[in-house]
Amino acid sequence: MAWVVLFIAGLLEIAWAVGLKHTDGFTRLWPSIATGVAVVGSMGLLAVAVRTLPLGSAYAVWTGIGTVGTAVLT
Secondary structure, three states: OHHHHHHHHHHHHHHHHHHHHHOOOOOOHHHHHHHHHHHHHHHHHHHHHOOOOOHHHHHHHHHHHHHHHHHHHO
16 A cells, blocks of 8 residues: 555645646745645655655655656656
């Protein structure tokens, strides 16, 4: 289950990284709110996942998902 939570955290990592582009320097309200929610959700789910997974492995997977997904979508 921790791997599923980590995968969802990685997807939220992609969402906030892509969302930053749409905030226009945090001048647009709804994209800014969505980006903020994605940041909090991503890091919160990462924190939940590392309760059972090794921190190094979880962080590597989380950033890997975020990096690849962001590169593909931007």
